[in-house]
Amino acid sequence: VLSNIEKGRVEFLISNGSSFTEAKKQAQSEILKIFEITKPDIAESENLDISQQGDDNAILLAISVVLQGYLTVPDLSELLANISTDIREDGELNSKTLGSTLINNAKLIKLDEIRENLENRYETLGLNVTIPDFEKYVNQFIDSTDFEYTGFIEYPTSGKYGLNLLDKTRTEYSEGSCSLNAILPEGTSLKVKVTGFNFYPQENHGWEISGGFFNSARTGEIDFGCHLERDTTSERINIFVYENGADDYTWTKEITVN
Incomplete structure (x- = not known):
């Protein structure tokens, strides 16, 4: 070369x-x-x-x-x-x-x-x-190097099914349909864990579910349709995001369902 x-x-x-x-x-x-x-x-x-x-x-x-x-x-x-x-x-x-x-x-x-x-x-x-x-x-x-790294995983504000649970800027959601959406550059990978009793997975495009984790199955845009409901015992859902094979979560957030 x-x-x-x-x-x-x-x-x-x-x-x-x-x-x-x-x-x-x-x-x-x-x-x-x-x-x-x-x-x-x-x-x-x-x-x-x-x-x-x-x-x-x-x-x-x-x-x-x-x-x-x-x-x-x-x-x-x-x-x-x-x-x-x-x-x-x-x-x-x-x-x-x-x-x-x-x-x-x-x-x-x-x-x-x-x-x-x-x-x-x-x-x-x-x-x-x-x-x-x-x-x-x-x-x-x-x-x-001074070259700029641009290979960040993107988390849009919404996906095919509604507001994106992986949007880093949003913490409040309403009952109904939502997305688990990310855009992965070539070579990247993503693993997500969602905890809470009011989160229900539905349609899937580009994710695999294993051991309680959502794992990216490809690069490009991946989306997972899900449904949120209010829970009288716990309105909060915790999301843990692991980027590029990280052993510890890269970032996390807590969301509230209204």
Whole structure:
């Protein structure tokens, strides 16, 4: 992937008087800087191998997983092409949208799963491979970058069935139909627990119910039709929301049914 991104920048530098060797080294350094990495003695991109140990190979793997995220192959190809075009003339990633894609990917990918999947893949191939420590470079990028994270789960004010119980700004609802509605960017997940005796699930689009939890079954917009009734013993319902596989709830709210 580094070679793909470098190509346009290398061509531009050569056309402006740099030697091929100089252009390759400069382009590689500029790309590493995008990912908050500085390593002047790193090997040429073509000589890096994610199945080998060492910091250089860990850097390649870290950049690869940040670029890939949860993107499809066509989307990844488009991202690589857009980054290559953006950095061609000045070596800097100026697009806020592209930068946000990178930090969104970095924050949403599950590093332990990536390592496990790679180890299983090589084991299946009969190869004894030690995956390099790529995690530290992904976390370094997350901690240091100025790119803006935009991969937040959205909670609209209403859904198909009525007012949205997940609307963070509303705490009072009337008897009748309501929605459990969220819009999930690619790579995100959601789990919701609702407590109370006056909440009744009905129609479902995009949720799975397991162990008393509502779990997102897909990304995009998901909606669950439900019915609220006043309860003379307890008018209050508590909602606990767990985002992106969190063990502890990300946020919670208490609602009243009038």
